[in-house]
Amino acid sequence: MIAVIDYKAGNLTSVMKALQYLHADAVVTADPATVFSADKVVLPGVGHFRATQRLASSGLTEAVRASIAKGAWFLGICVGLQWLFEGSTEAPEAPGLGAFPGMCERFPAGIKSPHVGWNSLESLRTDSKLMRDIATGGFVYYTHSWRAPIIAGTAAETIYSSPFTAVIERDNVMGVQFHPEKSSTVGITVLKNFVEL
Amino acid sequence: MLTKRIIACLDVRDGRVVKGVQFVDIIDAGDPAELAHRHAAAGADEIVLLDITATHEGRGTLLDTVHRTAHELFIPFTVGGGIRTADDAAAVFDAGADKVSINSAAIARPELIDEIGQSFGAQAVIVAIDARRATRGNEPIANAEVYVSGGRKPTGRKVIDWAREAEQRGAGEILLTSMDTDGTRNGFDCELTAMVSDAVQIPVIASGGAGNAEHFTDVLNGGRADAALAASIFHFGVTDSRALKTALRDAGIPVRLPC
Numbered sequence: 001m002i003a004v005i006d007y008k009a010g011n012l013t014s015v016m017k018a019l020q021y022l023h024a025d026a027v028v029t030a031d032p033a034t035v036f037s038a039d040k041v042v043l044p045g046v047g048h049f050r051a052t053q054r055l056a057s058s059g060l061t062e063a064v065r066a067s068i069a070k071g072a073w074f075l076g077i078c079v080g081l082q083w084l085f086e087g088s089t090e091a092p093e094a095p096g097l098g099a100f101p102g103m104c105e106r107f108p109a110g111i112k113s114p115h116v117g118w119n120s121l122e123s124l125r126t127d128s129k130l131m132r133d134i135a136t137g138g139f140v141y142y143t144h145s146w147r148a149p150i151i152a153g154t155a156a157e158t159i160y161s162s163p164f165t166a167v168i169e170r171d172n173v174m175g176v177q178f179h180p181e182k183s184s185t186v187g188i189t190v191l192k193n194f195v196e197l
Numbered sequence: 198m199l200t201k202r203i204i205a206c207l208d209v210r211d212g213r214v215v216k217g218v219q220f221v222d223i224i225d226a227g228d229p230a231e232l233a234h235r236h237a238a239a240g241a242d243e244i245v246l247l248d249i250t251a252t253h254e255g256r257g258t259l260l261d262t263v264h265r266t267a268h269e270l271f272i273p274f275t276v277g278g279g280i281r282t283a284d285d286a287a288a289v290f291d292a293g294a295d296k297v298s299i300n301s302a303a304i305a306r307p308e309l310i311d312e313i314g315q316s317f318g319a320q321a322v323i324v325a326i327d328a329r330r331a332t333r334g335n336e337p338i339a340n341a342e343v344y345v346s347g348g349r350k351p352t353g354r355k356v357i358d359w360a361r362e363a364e365q366r367g368a369g370e371i372l373l374t375s376m377d378t379d380g381t382r383n384g385f386d387c388e389l390t391a392m393v394s395d396a397v398q399i400p401v402i403a404s405g406g407a408g409n410a411e412h413f414t415d416v417l418n419g420g421r422a423d424a425a426l427a428a429s430i431f432h433f434g435v436t437d438s439r440a441l442k443t444a445l446r447d448a449g450i451p452v453r454l455p456c
Contacts, residue, residue, distance in 0.1 A: 013267075013293050021269055047318030109398075112423065114320050114369055116400045118242055118453040119199045139200065139453040141242075141273060143320035143369065160199055182273050182295060184237070 002026040002195070003038035005064075007045075007054045015044045015077065018181035018188065024195045032063035039072050040194070045079030046179075049104070049146065050091035052083045061097065068099070073172050073197050075130075081168060081175030082148055090146050099173050102149040111161045114145045119178075121156045121166055121186075128155040130167060130174050132193050138186040140166070140178035147177065200451045201417045202424035203438050204243040204402060205236035205431055209278075210250045212258050216429045226429075230265040236431060237272050240438040240455030244270065245298065245372075245426060248278030249347070256285075260292045267293025275323055277372075283312045290317060298372055300325040301345040304352055304359070307366060314367035323402070324363035325372040328356045328389060338388050348376040356389070357396050364397045371401045372426065378406030382430070385412055390420035402426050410436065410444035417450050 002019060006012055006028045019026040019042075026042070027034070035041055041064060045051070055061045068074050076084050087096045088104035096104075107113045118139040124131050140158075147164035150157060156167035158177070168175045174194070180187035207214045207229050214226040226232070233244045246266060248259045256279065263276050276289045277298030286297045297317075303309050303324055313322045327348045331340035341356040360371050373393050375386035385406045394401040403422035407413065407430045416422045431437060442452040 013291060014295060017267070017269070017293065018271060021271075046320055048315075112398055112400055114399065115199065116320065116370060117199055117202050117423065143273075145319070179273075182271060184271050188271055 001038050002040040002042055003035045004028045004042045004044065005035060005055075005060060006030045007051060007058070007060065012044055014179070014181040015042065018191055019195065022188070022192055022195050030058065030060070032059040035060060035063040036067050038067070040197070041067055041072055041074045042194075043074070043076045043080035043083065045077060045083065046143070047079065048090060049079055049082060049088040050094055052079065052096070053091070053094045055083070056095075064097065068173055071172055073194065074174060075194050076175035077181075078144060078177060078179060081165070081177050082146060084168060084173065084175050085148055088146050100148075100151055100153050100168060100170070102151055104146045104148045106146050107161060114143050115147075115160045116143045117141070118183075119158045119160060121158060122163070123154075123157045125155040125169070128167065128169050129197060130169050130176070130190055130193050131156055133189055134186060140176075140180070140183040140186055142178045144177060198451050200242075200453045201422075201445070202242040202402075203240075203413070203441060203445075203452070204245055204424055204426040205233070205241040205438065206245045206247060206404070206426045206428040207232055208247050208249050208428060209259070209262060210248075212262050215249070229262050230268070233266045233270055233274070236438060237270060238455070240442055240453070241272070241431075242424070242438075242453060243273040243275065245275040245277065247298070248276070250278075256288075260288060263289060263292035263294055277323070277325055282309070283316055286313045286317065290321070296321045296323050296369070298323040298325045300327065303363070304343065304345050304354070307362060310363055310366040310368050314369075319367045319369040322368050323370045323372050324360075324368040325374065326356060326359060326363075326393075327374050327376050328386075329376045330386070330389065338392055341389055341392075344376055348379070356393060360393050360397050364399050368399060370399055371397060373401055373403060375405040379404070380429070381406050382408030384408060385416035385420060385422075385425065387416050387420035390416055390422050394421040394423070400424065410441050410448070413441060413445055414448045414450060417445070
């Protein structure tokens with residue numbers, strides 16, 4: 001079962017529609033026990049990083065931490081990827097999970113922000129489970145103003161002014177900055193890869 | 198590399214796609230869900246559905262149309278028309294929209310931009326501006342005016358000022374329609390688009406006047422638009438996104454070509 005975490009950040013409709021299209025056994029939940037018992041967890045997220053504070057206050061952060069520790073697959077989408085880092089300058093008072101080192105920062109002044117539209121995936125790590133069957137140069141849909149740094153766990157990059165982490169992956173912990181549920185066939189392949197893990 | 202977006206727009210009335218020239222002479226152009234999926238398959242980067250009736254009585258029909266259109270549509274989907282409150286926006290998001298486009302209601306009460314942005318994120322709010330060049334004075338573009346009510350009612354506000362306010366209030370994108378060029382198929386208003394695009398740091402979608410691929414090239418280059426929207430050019434087989442994007446690629450514009 002896939003637990004799709006509802007923490008009142010944006011809407012989950014699109015993510016659920018895509019998972020249902022793939023015939024995944026997915027449920028929307030805000031219950032820490034349900035999250036902990038799932039063998040896969042998806043943390044969607046659009047909007048402000050501040051919203052992730054609700055994860056901490058509702059016990060979901062600890063449920064996710066325990067879930068990852070016992071080996072469940074985790075996929076963070078958009079702000080859900082950023083949350084895997086130490087935090088974001090968008091809401092410095094809200095710590096991230098800290099599964100990966102570094103802070104998310106805003107795109108520099110002088111380029112249009114949010115970064116909206118279809119941009120290409122570059123520097124794909126060949127050992128990535130999430131990026132299986134995805135070709136370098138494949139286009140995915142982004143809409144965000146903050147981005148995660150390139151680190152050892154980066155499994156794909158995208159360039160907007162400078163490179164940022166498009167995909168992060170280390171063992172069972174994964175995240176995508178783009179919206180796979182809105183990225184046509186490339187995005188559906190990414191979600192399929194996750195569903196089939 | 199970030200590509201320029203081609204957005205297919207469906208004007209919907211009573212659950213059917215319609216097209217008129219400068220908002221009159223309306224004719225039937227098909228089923229919204231069917232057309233949206235056809236556009237997506239042909240490589241459109243996004244779908245915008247505008248409810249041009251936008252009456253209170255028609256909300257149920259609209260939500261049903263949104264729900265049907267969003268089904269298995271895996272590209273961004275924007276809905277506009279008749280969204281006056283954050284609750285209206287929430288209903289549209291629940292039905293499957295990814296973004297909302299607000300126009301007259303934002304002019305009437307600009308705080309609506311902040312409210313929807315705070316609840317659903319700036320990326321979910323497109324402020325649509327219907328603009329006309331000023332007919333008096335020496336600077337028709339700098340003094341271009343915002344119109345509402347389907348382009349019928351002048352507001353007395355300058356387009357550039359309203360675009361900047363929308364950005365400050367947290368809009369994620371501007372959808373700029375030139376009422377002068379809309380429906381003419383003679384090309385976008387590139388100068389107006391360039392002025393707005395330079396005045397804000399958020400993406401600008403150009404709309405109104407698409408007739409051929411060169412018009413798109415002009416507005417995405419000289420007009421400095423981040424995306425361009427077209428409706429009637431697609432509906433009647435003039436061209437589709439695949440043909441259009443191939444032409445744009447050949448003209449040196451970065452686009453996402455469908456597989």
